Amino acid sequence: MPLSISLVVNGVRKDVVLEDPRVTLLDLLRERVGLTGTKKGCDRGQCGACTVLVDGRRINACLALAVSLDGADVLTIEGLAKGGQLDPVQAAFIAHDGFQCGFCTPGQIMSAVGLIREGEAGDDPERIREGMSGNLCRCGAYVGIIEAVRDARKQLAISANEDRRVA
Amino acid sequence: MNLFDYVRPASVAEAVAAGSQPGAAYLAAGTNLLDLMKGGALRPGRLVDVTRLPGLDRIETLADGGMRIGAMVRNADLARDPAFAAAYPAVAEALLSGASPQLRNAATVGGNLMQHTRCAYFHDAASACNRRDPGAGCDARGGENRNHAVLGWSDACIATHPSDFCVPLVALDAVVEIEGPDGRRDVALEDFHRLPGTTPERETVLRAGELITALRLPPEAGGFRTHARYLKLRERTSFAFAIVSAAAMLRIEGGTIQSARLALGGVAAKPWRAKAAEELLIGAAPTVESFATAAEAALTEAMPSGDNAYKIELAKRVLKCALLLAADGTPRRMPALPASVFNFDTGCHSHA
Ligand SMILES: Cc1cc2nc3c(=O)[nH]c(=O)nc-3n(C[C@H](O)[C@H](O)[C@H](O)COP(=O)(O)OP(=O)(O)OC[C@H]3O[C@@H](n4cnc5c(N)ncnc54)[C@H](O)[C@@H]3O)c2cc1C
Ligand code: SF4
Numbered sequence: 104m105p106l107s108i109s110l111v112v113n114g115v116r117k118d119v120v121l122e123d124p125r126v127t128l129l130d131l132l133r134e135r136v137g138l139t140g141t142k143k144g145c146d147r148g149q150c151g152a153c154t155v156l157v158d159g160r161r162i163n164a165c166l167a168l169a170v171s172l173d174g175a176d177v178l179t180i181e182g183l184a185k186g187g188q189l190d191p192v193q194a195a196f197i198a199h200d201g202f203q204c205g206f207c208t209p210g211q212i213m214s215a216v217g218l219i220r221e222g223e224a225g226d227d228p229e230r231i232r233e234g235m236s237g238n239l240c241r242c243g244a245y246v247g248i249i250e251a252v253r254d255a256r257k258q259l260a261i262s263a264n265e266d267r268r269v270a
Numbered sequence: 271m272n273l274f275d276y277v278r279p280a281s282v283a284e285a286v287a288a289g290s291q292p293g294a295a296y297l298a299a300g301t302n303l304l305d306l307m308k309g310g311a312l313r314p315g316r317l318v319d320v321t322r323l324p325g326l327d328r329i330e331t332l333a334d335g336g337m338r339i340g341a342m343v344r345n346a347d348l349a350r351d352p353a354f355a356a357a358y359p360a361v362a363e364a365l366l367s368g369a370s371p372q373l374r375n376a377a378t379v380g381g382n383l384m385q386h387t388r389c390a391y392f393h394d395a396a397s398a399c400n401r402r403d404p405g406a407g408c409d410a411r412g413g414e415n416r417n418h419a420v421l422g423w424s425d426a427c428i429a430t431h432p433s434d435f436c437v438p439l440v441a442l443d444a445v446v447e448i449e450g451p452d453g454r455r456d457v458a459l460e461d462f463h464r465l466p467g468t469t470p471e472r473e474t475v476l477r478a479g480e481l482i483t484a485l486r487l488p489p490e491a492g493g494f495r496t497h498a499r500y501l502k503l504r505e506r507t508s509f510a511f512a513i514v515s516a517a518a519m520l521r522i523e524g525g526t527i528q529s530a531r532l533a534l535g536g537v538a539a540k541p542w543r544a545k546a547a548e549e550l551l552i553g554a555a556p557t558v559e560s561f562a563t564a565a566e567a568a569l570t571e572a573m574p575s576g577d578n579a580y581k582i583e584l585a586k587r588v589l590k591c592a593l594l595l596a597a598d599g600t601p602r603r604m605p606a607l608p609a610s611v612f613n614f615d616t617g618c619h620s621h622a
């Protein structure tokens with residue numbers, strides 16, 4: 104029995120018909136919606152390459168059944184830049200060399216966006232490292248990644264303050 | 271992954287009816303179930319999606335001072351709930367030491383209790399495993415078994431239960447609320463997971479179709495908040511299952527221990543309550559000597575099930591260390607590395 108589901112992906116509504124329910128959110132994004140920025144590393148919850156935000160929270164898309172998320176709001180790496188302008192987290196990864204081969208990077212960046220929104224790590228490198236522990240990097244770019252997250256968090260805090268002053 | 275029917279019931283009664291059909295499994299976040307289905311270790315014919323059942327996502331303080339947590343509450347949300355984390359800090363610490371932030375954002379309370387063993391032969395559909403396939407044999411005996419059980423194991427199965435969350439919970443006398451084809455019932459978490467005996471395939475006391483709806487903490491569980499710790503030894507700093515872990519909770523008045531709650535993780539097919547050790551501590555001073563005696567008592571029945579005799583000594587040291595940390599007092603803020611021996615900011619006795 105085909106199943107129809109509807110998701111909002113990066114602000115755009117996507118109606119998808121699934122022939123059978125064995126489709127993860129990761130495969131749906133990559134194979135059905137054509138968004139290949141989200142990567143498949145382990146496909147078993149162990150590496151974080153597939154990290155996306157679902158209803159504002161970071162999760163592993165490889166261990167989520169798409170049909171179970173019917174109606175959800177999904178943000179992937181493709182939805183982060185606004186009007187050709189990189190998100191501060193993306194810009195910080197570039198500024199701090201937070202990658203080498205780049206395979207883990209979309210997951211790292213989405214995880215960092217989630218971590219900053221969760222708001223608990225603050226500027227403490229130890230807490231940021233622990234908060235990013237669900238994302239492995241085979242190239243070992245961890246030092247740059249942690250610096251990028253710290254810097255992005257500061258940038259975001261500054262612009263939030265500016266918004267408040269303008270408002 | 272095998273083909274399955276997908277159903278999304280609108281009420282607990284509908285879920286139980288759908289979940290009582292042969293071959294059905296409840297689907298919560300799927301972080302354990304989908305993993306096992308991808309490898310072919312589990313092949314349910316029907317998934318009953320319980321993530322949207324009404325009323326199962328609440329955290330409530332009860333009139334008697336206890337708390338009830340709905341089975342669909344996400345692990346991260348529970349650890350961050352201010353009232354919960356203040357009342358049961360060792361449980362919050364255990365939750366935050368488990369898996370990764372992404373997994374904790376998805377994983378549910380019910381799914382965490384019900385997660386299956388990480389025994390590699392259970393996960394590998396081509397291996398012989400009595401737990402997955404009764405009577406097939408156990409490839410862990412004589413195989414890679416350095417992380418297997420040292421307490422409560424049997425010739426049929428030497429697997430451990432992997433949950434961190436359950437370890438302090440069992441010490442606090444948590445109760446599992448269950449809804450099934452024959453109505454509601456409560457089961458003490460201590461009696462919920464089964465030791466393998468000759469039927470390792472029966473992992474818990476849940477009967478066909480029974481659904482966990484909530485977890486309840488009794489009023490006394492809140493009495494340990496000032497001296498409560500969880501300590502977890504892993505093969506890497508973070509994002510790894512426990513080799514062994516311990517929850518230690520104390521009530522200390524006038525330099526004397528009034529009561530103690532102790533449990534071990536990673537040592538048996540269930541979270542392992544150490545009641546004999548708790549009793550030894552009543553009336554004792556919180557010293558390294560009394561903690562060493564208690565740790566010794568907690569492991570008297572331990573026996574290696576393979577290449578894992580080291581875990582017995584390790585469990586004693588982790589329990590002793592957890593007791594020393596608990597005696598120091600619950601840290602004012604959650605440590606940067608929850609449950610880790612590498613917490614330099616909390617003055618950890620990290621020589622375990
Ligand atoms: C890479 C990785 C690392 C991990 N590390 C840790 C760790 O360090 N510590 C730790 O404790 N855990 C760890 N986990 C396990 C994780 O905590 C579990 O996968 C999670 O808690 C399961 O919850 P879920 O909601 O996803 O359950 P699901 O996967 O949906 O379900 C798991 C099982 O429970 C059953 N079930 C679910 N809900 C109910 C219910 N309400 N009533 C009856 N049955 C139900 C399902 O049928 C299934 O058999 C790790 C997992 C992964 C993938
Ligand atoms: S130890 Fe238990 S789970 Fe592991 S292979 Fe043996 S029977 Fe299966």
Ligand code: FES
Nearest residue numbers: 144145146151165
């Ligand atoms: S691909 Fe999802 S965690 Fe590795």
Ligand code: FES
Nearest residue numbers: 203205240241242
């Ligand atoms: S940049 Fe290569 S894996 Fe991280």
